[in-house]
Amino acid sequence: MRLKQPLITWKYSGKPGSPRVLGVNPWIYDFAAYNVWSRPAGLLTCLDMFSRSGCDTALIDLMDRELSPSDWPEAKKTGKSRYPRVGLPKPSALRNIPRQFSRYGLSRQKAADALSDLCPKPDLVLVTSLMTYWYPGIISAIRMIRETVPQAIICLGGIYATLCFEHALELDADLVVSGPLERPDNWSMVWDLMGKNPPPLPEHAGMIPDTSFYQKPGFSILMCSRGCPFKCPYCASSLLYPGFRQADPLLVISHIKAEYGRGIRDFCFYDDALLLNPENLLYPVLEFIVKNNYKLRLHAPNALHVRYLTPGVCALLKKAGLTTVRLGLETIDFQNRKDSKLGLEEWQKGVANLLQAGFVRQDIVVYVLAGLPGQTDAEVEATARECLKMGLRPELNYYSPIPGTLLFEKSREVSGYPLDEPLFHNNSIWPCVKGGFSWDEHKRWKKMISESVNR
Numbered sequence: 001m002r003l004k005q006p007l008i009t010w011k012y013s014g015k016p017g018s019p020r021v022l023g024v025n026p027w028i029y030d031f032a033a034y035n036v037w038s039r040p041a042g043l044l045t046c047l048d049m050f051s052r053s054g055c056d057t058a059l060i061d062l063m064d065r066e067l068s069p070s071d072w073p074e075a076k077k078t079g080k081s082r083y084p085r086v087g088l089p090k091p092s093a094l095r096n097i098p099r100q101f102s103r104y105g106l107s108r109q110k111a112a113d114a115l116s117d118l119c120p121k122p123d124l125v126l127v128t129s130l131m132t133y134w135y136p137g138i139i140s141a142i143r144m145i146r147e148t149v150p151q152a153i154i155c156l157g158g159i160y161a162t163l164c165f166e167h168a169l170e171l172d173a174d175l176v177v178s179g180p181l182e183r184p185d186n187w188s189m190v191w192d193l194m195g196k197n198p199p200p201l202p203e204h205a206g207m208i209p210d211t212s213f214y215q216k217p218g219f220s221i222l223m224c225s226r227g228c229p230f231k232c233p234y235c236a237s238s239l240l241y242p243g244f245r246q247a248d249p250l251l252v253i254s255h256i257k258a259e260y261g262r263g264i265r266d267f268c269f270y271d272d273a274l275l276l277n278p279e280n281l282l283y284p285v286l287e288f289i290v291k292n293n294y295k296l297r298l299h300a301p302n303a304l305h306v307r308y309l310t311p312g313v314c315a316l317l318k319k320a321g322l323t324t325v326r327l328g329l330e331t332i333d334f335q336n337r338k339d340s341k342l343g344l345e346e347w348q349k350g351v352a353n354l355l356q357a358g359f360v361r362q363d364i365v366v367y368v369l370a371g372l373p374g375q376t377d378a379e380v381e382a383t384a385r386e387c388l389k390m391g392l393r394p395e396l397n398y399y400s401p402i403p404g405t406l407l408f409e410k411s412r413e414v415s416g417y418p419l420d421e422p423l424f425h426n427n428s429i430w431p432c433v434k435g436g437f438s439w440d441e442h443k444r445w446k447k448m449i450s451e452s453v454n455r
Helices: 041-051 108-117 132-148 159-163 184-193 249-261 282-291 311-320 344-356 377-389 408-414 439-453
Strands: 020-025 028-030 056-061 085-088 101-104 124-127 153-156 220-222 225-227 244-246 266-269 297-304 322-330 364-370 393-398
Touching: 020 041, 028 132, 041 056, 041 124, 056 108, 108 132, 124 132, 132 153, 132 159, 153 184, 220 249, 249 282, 282 311, 311 322, 311 344, 322 344, 322 377, 364 377, 377 393, 377 439, 393 439
Parallel strands: 020 056, 020 124, 124 153, 220 266, 266 297, 297 322, 322 364, 364 393
Antiparallel strands: 028 101, 085 101, 225 244
16 A cells, blocks of 8 residues: 655645646656756746745656655765666667666656645646757656646646747647746736636746745755846757846845755856846845855856956855856867857956966866867867866767757758757757767767876
8 A cells, every 4th residue: 555645735825716836847858867956947936926926836846856765866965966767768769879768757656646645636737848858758747647637737838848839739738838937928828728817927027936845955046047148059048038137136145045044055056147247146145145154055057157257256256155166168269169258368367267266176167068060079179188288177068959049950951860859959869970979989088088187
């Protein structure tokens, strides 16, 4: 007999007859996945909007350890961890890829049990989506929802739903939302779907992730801004959120205080352009941390814009506890970059400012973009070796073709895969490298970097 546990609980509005809105973060179906302070930030902001509009809200995050801690690999003290995984047959389109395909996250049975135990049942289920090529996990999650709570209305949104809208329409959702929920037409559509008049959008809609659903979190997230003013040809940030919007620093500070009060010491920045206009947001937030002597570990896995690493910014980041430093170099070929966000002098000054502030070379990881359409191995190797020469650790990030970006059409021309199928956007298969993924090449790159780092 199955033991019932209160795995998912409602956050009640206190208003009789309030709509019940459940958020679902689906499984990852992929060749590889690792939890680098991962939270479904967009979904959490949506739940906040519904909560502040009078709805009862709840969350089932199939990628979080809280639903079944005993099944999860032990997390590092900073909050990062591996996911539990189950090997699966590869989709037929990927049958020739020499890698193991898996489902990552909570077991399907335990997920169905948790959803079945939820009482009362939801009226609306918001299913989020991240990488375009993870849509098999969405299909599986929607199927589970249909089987377990058949009366619920299902709304699909997020990154995949926005970038691959026509493809997403083929999934079994009642509504597919493209773009941010706080866009007035999207907000109205979802309320219309529930047969209710849409209330006014709450203040600061889309800027407050409700992390209270995680009862024993090892980390929390900081969302200081949405969007990015740079329109790099390989990036979808401007497609997902047109424009650039920074949060009220008092909101971010309030979030830090609340999370710190329940014992959280690791915070991850979720921004694409964290360092822009620092006097408006970053300075007040960091100064609050320093002034109140909060002993935090701050993480910036999304690459920092090196050109904005001034001496003042670097010094304050160090004082406030920035621990995870990731820099977006991409390539050392500054004359032929595909973006305009960094020059050679800016690169050198930014690194020098970090070191002057007390950051250690060995702790600085530099993202090197590999597998771009038409890119040579020589360019990638030269960039990696330049990082190593400076005492910095390079990390190869393989390019993922993203629909709607400027490089996508070029990707079609050079890729050996039909990129209309989102499964082929997966950077794990090296979609724009001639011949695709190779274990021999993977080992060669890994050996070159690791041997140089360990000298």
